[in-house]
Structures are given as C-alpha cells and as structure tokens.
Amino acid sequence: MPSTPPTSPRTPVASRVAPASYAPPDPIGSSPRTVALASLIGTTVEWFDFALYGMASALVFNKLYFPTFDPRVGTLAAFGTFAVGFIARPVGAVVIGHFGDRVGRKAMLVFTLMTMGVSTFCIGLLPTYTMIGWWGALGLVVLRFAQGFGVGGEWGGAALMIVEHVPSAKRGFWGSWAEGGSPAGLALATAVFTQFARMPEAQFLAWGWRVPFLSSFVLVAVGLLIRLRIAESPVFARIKASREEARVPLLELLRTQPRTVLLVAGTRVGPNTVFYIYSVFMLVYGTRVVGLARHTVLDGVMLGAGFMLAAVPAFGALSDRVGRRPVFLAGACMTALFAYPLFVLFDTGSSVLATVSLACAFVIHAAMMGTMVAFYSELFGARVRYTGASLGTQIAAMLGGGISPFVATSLLPYGRGAIAAYMIAAASVTIVSLLVVKETRGRSLDG
Secondary structure, three states: OOOOOOOOOOOOHHHHHOOOOOOOOOHHHOOHHHHHHHHHHHHHHHHHHHHHHHHHHHHOHHHHOOOOOOHHHHHHHHHHHHHHHHHHHHHHHHHHHHHHHHOOHHHHHHHHHHHHHHHHHHHOOOOOHHHHOHHHHHHHHHHHHHHHHHHHHHHHHHHHHHHOOOOHHHHHHHHHHHHHHHHHHHHHHHHHHHHHHOOOHHHHHHHHOHHHHHHHHHHHHHHHHHHOOOOOOHHHHHHHHOOOOOOOHHHHHHHHOHHHHHHHHHHHHHHHHHHHHHHHHHHHHHHHHHOOOHHHHHHHHHHHHHHHHHHHHHHHHHHHHHOHHHHHHHHHHHHHHHHHHHHHHHOOOOHHHHHHHHHHHHHHHHHHHHHHHHHHHHHOOHHHHHHHHHHHHHHHHHHHHOOHHHHHHHOHHHOHHHHHHHHHHHHHHHHHHHHHOOOOOOOOOOO
16 A cells, blocks of 8 residues: 655645645735726625614714704714624624634625614614614614614625735735725715705605615625635735634734724724715715705715715825825825815805815725725735734724714814814824834735
8 A cells, every 4th residue: 555655845834734625825816917907896885874874863863864853963973873883893893803814805895794684674664763762773773783783894895805825025005905995995984875865855865865876785785706716815814814813803913912992993083084075074064054955065075985985096106105104194195184174165165165175075085095905905914914904093093083973063063173173183193103003015925
C-alpha cells in the first residue's frame, strides 16, 4: 500500500488545514470592478429604504401617526421614531458583525438586504392612527428598529467585501464605491418620493407616500441577485481555511482594540450628524421656516446627493495619493466653516440659492465619506474587522445621525445660529479624533 507523501515544509498553512469543502473564490465574482459594483448597488438599495423613512418622517408621519399633537411636537415624535433606527444600529453591528467575522461577509450582506427590504415593504402597508390608533405608531417603531438592525451590519460588510478584494494602492478609490451607495440611495429615494410629493395633499397622505416604500421590494430583489453572484472576501477565506476565526469577535475586539473603536466613533460623529441635517432636517427648515415648496427642497437634496455621488470616488482616489487623514480632516474643517452659511443661503428664500447651498454641503461631505471605507477597514485586525468597523461607525450613527433631526428641530426656537453651533460642535469631535488617530494608508489587511 503506497504511503502518503510527506507535507512539504513550504506548503502554506491554509492548504494543510483547509477543510475538504473549502474552495478558492470564483474569479468571475472577485474582480475589483464586479465587487465594487455589487457593493454599490446593494448599499444603494439599503440606503434608498433608509432615506425614504427620513423623508416620510419629516413630511408625512407626524400627520398620519401623531395627528393629535401640535405640528411641531408631532414632528418631534416622528423624528423620535426616526432615531429608533439608529439605536438599533449598534445592536445590528454587534450581532451581524459577530457572524460576519465567523461565518463570512457575503452571507451577512444577503441577510441585511433581506431585513431592510421586508421591513420597508411592511412600512408601506402599515395602518395609520385613524385606522388602529396608537398601534400604528408602535408598528412604525418596531419596523424602524428592524431597518436600523439591518443597516447596522450592512456598512461593515459592504466595505470589507470591497477593500479585502482590491489592491492596496487603489483601496481608497474602490472602497469609496461602498460609501457611494449613501448618496445614490438618497438621490434615488428623493427622486421617487418627489414625484408623489407633487400630488395633491389629500391623495399624497392617503396613499401616494406608500408607493415608494412598496416599490423598494423590486430593488431588493435586484440587489439580492447581484450580491449572490460575488465571491467571498479572500481575506476572510484565508482566515476560514486556516480556522483562525475569533471565537467571540466582540470580546476579542474589546480586549485588543477598544481605543480604536472609540476613535472610529469619534471621527464618524460629525459626518453622521450633518448628513441627516442636510437630508432630513432641511426638509422641515425649508418648508416650514423659510416657506419653500416641498418639491423645491426635495429637488435640492436630490441634486446635492447627485453631486456627492460624483465626488465620493474622487476623494477616495485622492486619499490613495495623499493619505486618508488629510482628506478626511479637510472635509471636517470645511463642514464646520460652512454650517452657518448653509442657513444664511436658505433664509434668502431663493430656491436657487437653497439648492446651491445643499450642493456645496454634500460635496464637502463627500471628502469625509470618500475616505471612510479604506480608513476604517485598515484600522482593525482581520479577525475582528467586521465587528470593529461596524460597531465604531454605528455608535457614531446613534450619537450623531439618529438624534440630529430631533435636536435641530428642538433648537428651532433659538434660531439658525444655535443649529449651526450644534453642527460645528459635532464636526469638532471629528476633527479632534482625527488629530489623535494615525494614518493607515498602505497597511496590510491580513494582520
């Protein structure tokens, strides 16, 4: 009986211990362009769903689910349900991140897309206060929590699927495609929502607002077909093959990199805060304070999101040349400087100047967003990267983005200066955190 040839000392560890079921990723679904496009489309669908809720909370939910309240209090209540989604995001980051670091990036991306799709579709079917009383508001809270849970694990997975596939020298550019889903989803959601917002008020509130939520299921189906075709991250495939997964990723993360989690959260507070002021609160400010038409402000948000979509990969590419920190820091400083002029331009009552102000705000914002994916991915070790990148960003989302429309609305009686000061304070947290964290460009992702 022939003996088994000895294992060569040069044989890679992964090949000696890989389970029989392991196979290298399919090269058809692992090219940078294919993976980046799949992540872009998937995140676009997810942010389309999330953005719809933000617009509806500013323009619809206060009237349909909190009609017994004073209009301003009703808006605050609607923004309270909006914030619930952000409270759920760190929970989703921990739970989905755990399985993303143990089971795989791809499986969790399919799960998050399904979670978002089902919850958004159900919001479109939810009875209002006049039909079932406060049960409608409770259903809104539950479905919003489900949305936030899905998004909490979406960003980290989409980011890692790109950066763990692409060459180090192009990590900023290709990684920015995952972040491009945010403005793309916002622009698409705004375009769809605006068409129905032009309807007579009675028809819009009766059924028009529901159509965008129901139609999102078609986009989810398209996103699923695309995500199922891409290969697993090669970095995770190597971890899986060598059986080096973290047993409890969260505990390992908090034992080895707790400071990094806090720094990521700090750098992300400013971008999250101002993004939801631009995309959600300015709908309230423009229509109720300045007196602009509803579709005018929505058109401004849509145009600004379009400019941001074009600018994000440009800033990502720039970070490949000069570093992540300088580009991110420049965006944070410009955000603070532009906070007050944003409201000054809006207060002119000119639809053109209001649109220009939003376009400038979103382009400045792109400098921060374009660097995030590569920056945060490079900060964490491979065994806990999904959990770390997700948790850090979603803590910031809860502390910044989730409450910013609520806080800004609460500050309305104190004038535009108070709201601008709030934005400057949030940007300052990001600036200080960036001055502490180290540059990451060129780091290996296998460590």
